Structure formats: structure tokens, C-alpha cells
Amino acid sequence: MNPVAVLLLTPGRMQVIQYSIFIFTFSLEGGLAGLQVKRNCFYIPFTFIRFIIGPLMKKNIEILRNPYLCYGCKTCQLMCSFHHTKCFWPDHSSIYVYRNPQNNTVKWSIDYKTCDGCIGEGEPLCEKYCPYGAIRCRKNHVENKKEKKE
Amino acid sequence: MPIKSIKGCLAGKILRVNLTTEEIWNEDTYKYAKTILGGRGINSLIMVNEISIKTKWYDPDNLLCFGVGSLVGTIAPGACRVDISTINVFSGGKGSANVGGFWGPELKYAGYDNIIITGKAEKPVYLFINDGQVLIRDAQSIWGKTTFETENILRMEIGDENIEIATIGPAGENCVRGSAIMIDTAKAAGGSGVGCVMGDKKLKAIVVRGHGKVQVCYPEKFMKEIEKCYKQCEANKKKVMSMRKSLFNRAIDPDFEAWYTVMVKRNGQDDFWEREKRIKLMNVDTGVPSMRKGVKACFSCPAGCMPYMEISKGKYKGMKGEGFWVNTIMAACRFDICDPASMVAYWLTANELGLDTDYTTAGLSWLFECYEKGFISKKDTNGLALTWGNGDSLIELTKMLAYREGIGDLLADGMLEAAKKIGHGSEYYLIHVKGQPSVESFRIPKGWGLGISTSPVAGRHLRGATRGPEFAGPKEVDFSVTDYNNQAKAVVWLGKTKELEDNLGICSYVGTFSGAHFLVPSNYVGLVNTGMGINLTEEEIMNHYAVLGRNLEKVFNAMHTNLSRENDLPPKRFRDEEVKSGPYKGFKVDEVKYNEMLNEFYELWGWDKETGLQTHQ
Numbered sequence: 001m002n003p004v005a006v007l008l009l010t011p012g013r014m015q016v017i018q019y020s021i022f023i024f025t026f027s028l029e030g031g032l033a034g035l036q037v038k039r040n041c042f043y044i045p046f047t048f049i050r051f052i053i054g055p056l057m058k059k060n061i062e063i064l065r066n067p068y069l070c071y072g073c074k075t076c077q078l079m080c081s082f083h084h085t086k087c088f089w090p091d092h093s094s095i096y097v098y099r100n101p102q103n104n105t106v107k108w109s110i111d112y113k114t115c116d117g118c119i120g121e122g123e124p125l126c127e128k129y130c131p132y133g134a135i136r137c138r139k140n141h142v143e144n145k146k147e148k149k150e
Numbered sequence: 151m152p153i154k155s156i157k158g159c160l161a162g163k164i165l166r167v168n169l170t171t172e173e174i175w176n177e178d179t180y181k182y183a184k185t186i187l188g189g190r191g192i193n194s195l196i197m198v199n200e201i202s203i204k205t206k207w208y209d210p211d212n213l214l215c216f217g218v219g220s221l222v223g224t225i226a227p228g229a230c231r232v233d234i235s236t237i238n239v240f241s242g243g244k245g246s247a248n249v250g251g252f253w254g255p256e257l258k259y260a261g262y263d264n265i266i267i268t269g270k271a272e273k274p275v276y277l278f279i280n281d282g283q284v285l286i287r288d289a290q291s292i293w294g295k296t297t298f299e300t301e302n303i304l305r306m307e308i309g310d311e312n313i314e315i316a317t318i319g320p321a322g323e324n325c326v327r328g329s330a331i332m333i334d335t336a337k338a339a340g341g342s343g344v345g346c347v348m349g350d351k352k353l354k355a356i357v358v359r360g361h362g363k364v365q366v367c368y369p370e371k372f373m374k375e376i377e378k379c380y381k382q383c384e385a386n387k388k389k390v391m392s393m394r395k396s397l398f399n400r401a402i403d404p405d406f407e408a409w410y411t412v413m414v415k416r417n418g419q420d421d422f423w424e425r426e427k428r429i430k431l432m433n434v435d436t437g438v439p440s441m442r443k444g445v446k447a448c449f450s451c452p453a454g455c456m457p458y459m460e461i462s463k464g465k466y467k468g469m470k471g472e473g474f475w476v477n478t479i480m481a482a483c484r485f486d487i488c489d490p491a492s493m494v495a496y497w498l499t500a501n502e503l504g505l506d507t508d509y510t511t512a513g514l515s516w517l518f519e520c521y522e523k524g525f526i527s528k529k530d531t532n533g534l535a536l537t538w539g540n541g542d543s544l545i546e547l548t549k550m551l552a553y554r555e556g557i558g559d560l561l562a563d564g565m566l567e568a569a570k571k572i573g574h575g576s577e578y579y580l581i582h583v584k585g586q587p588s589v590e591s592f593r594i595p596k597g598w599g600l601g602i603s604t605s606p607v608a609g610r611h612l613r614g615a616t617r618g619p620e621f622a623g624p625k626e627v628d629f630s631v632t633d634y635n636n637q638a639k640a641v642v643w644l645g646k647t648k649e650l651e652d653n654l655g656i657c658s659y660v661g662t663f664s665g666a667h668f669l670v671p672s673n674y675v676g677l678v679n680t681g682m683g684i685n686l687t688e689e690e691i692m693n694h695y696a697v698l699g700r701n702l703e704k705v706f707n708a709m710h711t712n713l714s715r716e717n718d719l720p721p722k723r724f725r726d727e728e729v730k731s732g733p734y735k736g737f738k739v740d741e742v743k744y745n746e747m748l749n750e751f752y753e754l755w756g757w758d759k760e761t762g763l764q765t766h767q
Contacts, residue, residue: 071394071447071454074252078225078450082369088224089363090259098311099252101334101472102298104444104458129225129376131383131452132394 061117062138063095063126065108069134072099072106076126076135083118083125095126153184157683158367159220160188165262165284167277169351170210170269174284179263186702187678187695188220189653190233190246192264194702197235197244203709207237207245207347214347216257216265216316216356219655222449223258223364224372226677227379227668228660230254230449232316232333233652238342238608239327240564240585243707245342246607250448250657251333256314259360271352274323278308278357289354294320296502297332298471304357316356319504321552322349326562328509328587329552332501336456336472337448340506341610342586367683375676383452383668390668393659396445396457398438401479404428408476410733411617411631412591412598413483416538417515418581418723421593422732427488431479438474438490446472453660453668459494465542466495473497480589481511485518485544492541499545503552508610512587513565514547516580517557525574532556581721583609584713590615592720594734597629597637600747601644604718606703612658614645622663632734634743638750645755646696650674653699700755701764708763715762718748 065076074090074097081093094115098107117137118124124137164177182192193215205211214236221229232254238245257265260279267277274289291307292300297319304315314333321329322345329345330338339345366372383390392399400406404425413423431437441461447454460470474497482493500507520526521536528535532550534543550558560568565587569577581588583602588609592599601615616622618631623640647662650671660668675688686695707713719725720739728738752759 071445071451073447073449073451073454075225075450075452081363082225082373085363086369087363087365091361092363099446101336101446101458102301103470104446104460104472106446129380131227131380132447132454 061115061124063110063115063124064136064138066134066136067106067108069132070106070108071132071134072097073131074099075129075131079125079129080115083121084114153684153686155683156180156183158365159224159678159681161223161258161261161263161362161364163262164192164264164266165279167265167267167284167286168269169267169271169275169286169353172286174286183220183263186698187653187682188263189217189222189231189655190219190235190248190649191217191653191695191699191702193217193233193235193246194244194699194706196264196266198702198706198709201237201706201710205237206242207239207343208350210270210351211268212237212347214267214344214351214353216267218254218257218263219651219653220263221677221681222655223255224366224681225376225450226654226656226681227376227383228448228451228453228657229655230451231652231655231657232257232339234331234339234344236342236344236347237710238586239346240343240566240582241608241707241711241713243584243608243711243713244606244703245344245347246703247331247339247341247344248612248652249331249333249337249339250451251314251337252449253314253316253333253358254655255364255449256312256358256360258364259362260358261360261362265356267351267353270350274352274354276304276355276357277353280359281361292354293323296320297335297504298502300355301335304355308357308359310359313357313359315358317354317504318345318348319502319552321503321505322346323354324552324554324562325349326505326552326554327564328506328513329504330506332504334472336501338501338504338506340508342607343506343509345504345506366681368680371680372677375673375680378676379669379673380452382670382673386668389664390453393453393455393664394445396442396474397455397476397659398432398457398474398479401428401476402432402434402439404432407620407631408617411594413480414581414589414591415483416486417484417519417579418721418727419519420731421591421729421734421737423483423486427486430488431482431490431493433490436490438494441490441494442474443470448657451657451660453664455659459498461491461494464491466491469495469498471498471501473501477507477511477589481507481515484511484515484589485541486538487541487544488539489541492545496541496545496548499548503549505548505552508589509565509587510548510551512581512589513561513568514544514551516565516569516576516587517547517561519579520572520574520576523574523576523579525572525576526557530557578723581723583721584717586610588721592724592739593729593737595631596634596744596747597623597631597641599720599724599739600637600744600751601641603720604641604748604751606700606707612663613648614641616640616644625667632737634740634747638747638754641751642754645700646692647671649696649699650691653695654678697755704757704764713762715748715760718762720744 077093077095081089127135217233230250235246274293276289278285300317330340444458518536586608597616605613624643629636651661725739
């Protein structure tokens with residue numbers, strides 16, 4: 001059967017199309033960037049893990065921050081980027097931190113599309129390296145419900 | 151062993167800007183970094199090489215150098231410091247100020263290790279660095295605005311909340327000598343009048359946004375070193391927890407050691423502040439701690455120490471912002487002010503106007519004493535009564551200084567100049583080291599006095615000043631705060647580690663200065679070797695790179711000034727007058743013993759004892 005027809009006929013076809021475009025563009029980006037960045041030989045495999053293997057093997061994880069303990073030092077953002085790229089690159093982090101010194105606030109958010117729960121690191125690096133103990137990771141609450149039922 | 155190649159940690163480029171011709175070009179960092187690792191070392195090297203002997207701070211040829219430490223941008227604990235170097239507006243020698251925050255790492259992510267600015271703009275401008283793109287933009291709309299307003303306007307104008315800004319306030323624009331460059335509205339690069347030089351160049355701000363990365367040579371090994379550092383922090387849990395409640399937290403205890411050793415009352419009339427006043431200022435219920443609404447940290451710092459203050463009642467209700475340090479308490483003691491709201495308001499006002507608070511405190515407390523002694527009257531001060539303990543007058547006077555109004559105009563050209571104009575022998579009462587007003591104590595803590603007097607950037611306590619082995623100094627040297635013995639060894643050791651920390655960009659509170667010893671030289675060796683891909687030993691890093699950094703500053707001073715041994719002595723007032731009350735009654739700087747200590751100090755650095763200058767070696 002024609003694969004295009006399969007895509008169009010399947011009930012959740014929009015998601016499938018989006019996902020295949022996602023894989024295609026990022027594998028392209030990985031290859032091109034690998035050519036551009038000569039010094040970083042890690043780049044290709046890590047882009048591959050981040051964008052292709054990552055979403056497939058994603059751990060069911062939830063990352064929580066306690067705003068009362070957080071000092072806004074951006075260590076979590078930095079360590080997240082280190083997991084993804086093996087260098088310190090805040091723009092390639094799943095965590096985003098913005099600190100406003102004029103009103104004592106810290107904006108913090110996490111992008112679960114790119115967070116893979118730190119595959120291969122043992123434990124999530126944001127939790128491990130937070131000096132203030134402000135980050136806690138736990139299994140997704142959907143799973144917890146299942147556990148409770150059992 | 152000379153460094154052959156550096157494979158990580160650095161961004162690799164130095165940004166050069168000529169404001170007169172609006173030329174912008176790049177230079178390679180590695181050729182400098184191989185000699186001195188980075189940060190302030192590179193600034194010093196460039197200044198020694200490029201500033202001619204005849205150049206003064208107000209000449210267009212003077213360089214304003216921003217240097218980000220080589221470990222900044224990585225996860226190394228407390229690696230966020232930026233060094234700002236230029237000609238010192240007070241002594242004419244090397245001027246340098248150090249600041250943390252988020253600006254330094256952002257510059258690294260934008261692809262630059264240092265910025266070297268020369269020339270003078272015709273009209274106010276600001277520099278916008280967005281990765282490789284560098285623009286000189288018109289700053290008419292923000293000229294005259296306070297540091298808080300400038301940050302808000304620039305964020306709105308550029309439309310990116312992630313930009314980081316280093317700016318001067320009205321004080322810097324008006325070339326008030328002791329003005330600072332402010333980062334994140336509260337972190338001040340204050341010493342040496344760097345803000346004054348920036349204002350003189352008509353450069354209002356440097357805005358940075360970076361999307362790049364910082365790479366380390368051996369990521370796995372580097373992370374192992376980081377884990378060692380984190381374990382050391384864990385081991386000092388008690389110290390860490392106390393710092394995380396902000397630095398002034400220890401002073402809540404009215405019997406805290408620093409209350410007795412480093413406080414100078416009423417511009418040096420005494421070194422003992424009454425217990426009731428301490429309790430009134432630092433009372434948990436109604437004092438300064440009640441205004442602390444939170445504590446925040448700088449980039450990648452495990453020992454957050456920046457308190458966020460908000461005044462909720464009284465005359466200054468509604469004022470808020472970051473900053474209240476041990477220096478603020480020193481200022482309270484100096485003016486004999488025990489009203490907490492006035493002190494918080496004074497500090498926030500100085501931050502807003504872009505003033506260096508040490509300069510302001512030392513200079514204005516001298517003016518208070520002139521008023522007390524009758525050298526000046528209400529006519530000179532626009533009707534302000536400069537009596538001890540008067541916080542309102544202090545805040546008004548601070549504003550007059552920043553905007554050069556009334557007597558502020560006289561003070562803005564430097565306190566020494568003002569003393570000459572006021573006359574009546576008022577120069578004797580001005581506490582200054584090499585021309586720069588100083589808030590420090592010299593009579594009781596001996597190592598503190600030695601470190602401050604011999605500082606190459608004139609009268610600041612971060613170049614080796616130590617307050618006893620409990621706070622800073624090598625663990626193996628035995629010395630006490632009030633004794634002359636062995637102080638020189640500790641001061642030299644701390645001077646070296648501080649040089650190293652400034653080259654690497656590590657905050658001194660995380661490093662060796664706070665006494666917590668979170669990081670020690672062996673950690674620096676590990677981090678540098680694995681991060682930069684070089685192979686150095688602790689011996690090399692302490693006895694070659696650190697010594698070279700200090701000597702470069704000394705060379706600059708020798709080339710540009712006539713500073714000699716007598717300029718390394720404490721202010722005359724502290725040599726002549728004794729402490730009048732308290733447990734250390736009768737203490738003063740004993741010249742004979744101090745000179746012995748100074749001899750040992752010169753010997754350890756390898757300098758000439760007679761002149762205090764470097765030897766041929």
C-alpha cells in the first residue's frame with residue numbers, strides 16, 4: 001500500500017505527519033550543524049540522541065521547582081544544556097530561567113518536548129546539581145495513579 | 151612550563167571599540183591567555199603594553215577594559231566575575247573593579263572574552279552586542295536616567311528580556327570621581343572610579359545578548375572536578391547556610407566578632423560602636439532583617455548572598471531593590487546612624503545614582519566631621535545639618551554629590567581636592583589610601599590594614615586583606631587578628647589566590663576570602679587543566695601566574711605614578727590617634743612593627759624593601 005495513503009487514512013494522521021516532519025528537519029539540522037562545527041565532534045551523536053532517540057525513549061518524568069528555595073542562579077539551565085550538548089549552552093536547554101532583580105522574581109519553565117529526563121546520566125542533572133535543593137523530579141502523576149490502583 | 155595551546159573555556163575573541171572613529175574590530179584572545187590565563191590578567195597585560203606614560207584617565211587614549219574570567223560561563227561554582235580595568239582616577243596608576251551578576255557569562259556566550267574601549271564619543275552612546283553583531287547606538291533617550299530606569303527603558307526598546315546591561319548612573323555621567331558601573335541594578339564595580347571613566351567616554355551602557363556556548367576540553371573530567379567542589383561546599387554546610395541568609399546575617403548577633411574589629415565610628419574618631427546601637431540597627435523584628443524580602447544568587451553560585459530589601463513604612467516607604475552588605479553596616483557605624491530604614495534607603499539611592507558606596511561613605515563622613523569641627527557651616531551645605539546620626543541629610547547629600555549640586559560639585563572632583571579647598575587642616579581627617587577614600591579599619595586588624603594599604607588599586611580590601619585565620623588565610627599559617635606576627639605571609643598568600651580568582655572569574659566569597667574555603671588552589675588547578683586542556687601544577691599556578699598578575703599591576707603603577715613605600719602606609723590619623731573605648735582601647739598602628747611587617751611582605755613578593763618597587767629579577 002502507498003505510504004502516503006496510510007498517513008492520510010490513519011485516524012491520528014496529523015500527529016504522524018507532524019512527527020515525521022519533526023524527525024526529518026532535526027536530522028537535517030544535526031547533519032548540517034555537524035559539518036559547520038568542526039571542533040565539536042560530539043555534536044552529531046548528541047543532536048541525534050536529543051531530537052530523535054530522546055523523544056522515543058522519553059522517561060515519564062515531572063520536574064518541579066520550589067520557588068521559595070530557588071535563588072535564580074541558572075545552574076539547572078546550564079546543566080540541562082550540558083546534558084544535551086556536552087557544553088554549556090543555555091539556549092539549548094529544556095529549562096528557561098529569567099530573573100528580575102528589580103522585583104525579586106524568578107521566571108522558571110521547562111519544555112517537556114525536549115526534556116528526556118537525562119537519559120544515560122543516572123539521575124536528572126538539574127536535580128543533582130541544584131545547590132539549593134529547589135528542584136525535585138518525580139515520575140509522572142499518571143503513573144502514580146496506576147500504582148495506586150494496583 | 152609555558153602553555154602551548156588552550157582548547158577550551160575561552161570564547162576566543164577580544165572586542166575592540168574605538169568610540170572616536172566608531173571603528174570595531176576583533177582580536178585573538180589566545181595569545182594573551184597563554185601568558186596569563188584570562189580575566190584581569192589580560193586587561194593588565196593590554197594596559198601595560200598599550201597605554202603610554204603621559205596618558206591621563208580623561209584622555210581619549212585611556213583604555214576601559216572589561217575582562218571576563220576564563221572559567222566564567224561554565225558550571226564552576228561562583229564563576230561569574232568580570233574585571234573592569236582602567237587608569238585609576240585617584241592615584242593615576244592601575245584602576246580595577248570587580249563585579250559579579252549575569253553580565254559576564256552573557257558576554258562569553260556572545261563570543262567575547264574581553265572588551266577594550268578607547269576614544270571618546272561626541273554624543274552619548276551605548277554599545278549593543280548581539281552575538282557577533284556589535285552596534286554603537288545613540289543614547290540620548292537614556293542619558294540622565296538612573297540605573298533602574300536605564301535597565302527598564304533598554305529592555306523595552308530592545309524587546310528582549312534576556313539582555314544583560316552594564317550601565318552608569320547620573321553620577322558617572324557627571325564624572326563624579328567615585329562613580330560605579332552597575333550590573334543588574336545592584337552589583338557595582340565601584341573602585342577606582344571606573345564609572346567616571348565610562349561617563350567621560352560618553353558611553354552610557356553596554357548591552358549584551360549571547361546565544362553561543364562555552365566548551366570545556368574534557369567534559370567528563372571537568373565534571374568530576376566540579377563534583378569535588380560541590381562536595382567541599384557540602385562539607386562547609388554551616389558556612390554555606392549562613393551566607394545564604396545574606397552576608398549581613400551574621401551581624402544580627404550583637405557580639406559578632408566583626409562588630410569589634412572592623413568598624414570605624416564617626417570617621418575614625420573611635421573604633422567601637424555601642425551595643426544598643428548595634429541592636430537597634432540589626433534587630434530581627436524592627437531592624438534591617440525585617441526589610442529583607444528574599445535572597446538571590448549570581449550566575450552559577452552555590453552561596454547566594456544578595457538580599458532583596460523593601461522598605462514598607464516610614465519616610466522611605468516603597469523603596470526597594472537588591473543590596474545590603476557588611477559595607478553598609480560599616481557605613482552605619484561611620485555616620486553613627488542606627489535607623490535601619492535610612493541606611494537601606496541610602497544604599498538603594500547610591501545604587502540608583504550609580505555611586506560607589508565606599509567612596510561616598512568615606513568622603514561624606516569626612517564632610518560630617520568637617521561640619522562638626524566647624525570648617526563648614528549650614529550656608530555651605532544648602533541648609534543641611536550634617537550632624538552624626540542624621541540619615542536624611544546623608545541621603546540628600548548623596549543626591550547632591552551625584553548631580554553636582556551645591557557642595558556636591560566641590561566633592562565630586564575628588565575628596566583630596568575638596569580638602570585643599572576647604573582648608574583648616576581638614577586634609578588630616580580625610581581617610582584615604584593613595585588618594586582614594588577608604589572606609590576600612592586599620593588600627594585593630596593588622597593583616598586587614600596591611601592588605602588595604604598595599605593594594606595596587608588603592609585602599610580596597612580584596613587584594614590580600616585578612617581578618618584572621620577564621621575568615622581568610624592559608625590553613626597552615628598561625629596568626630591572630632590583632633597580632634603583627636605572620637600576618638604578611640597570610641596577606642601574600644591571599645593576594646596570590648585573589649589574583650588567581652580574578653583571572654579565572656571566581657567570586658572571592660566562594661573562594662578563599664570568606665574563610666569557608668569552598669574552593670582552594672588545588673580546585674583551580676583541576677578546573678583549569680580539565681577545562682582549558684592545559685597541564686599546570688599548583689606550584690606553577692600560585693608562584694608564576696598569580697605573581698605575574700600582581701606584578702603587572704605594580705609595573706603599571708611604577709610606570710605611571712610616583713607611588714613608593716610611604717604610600718603603602720596606613721592613613722596618618724590611624725598612626726597618630728588611639729582607639730578611645732571598647733575592648734581594644736589604646737590600639738593604634740605601631741609604625742615600627744608595621745614597617746617590620748611591610749618588610750616581610752616585600753620580601754615575600756620579591757620587591758625592594760626601600761622603595762617598595764620591583765627588583766630587576
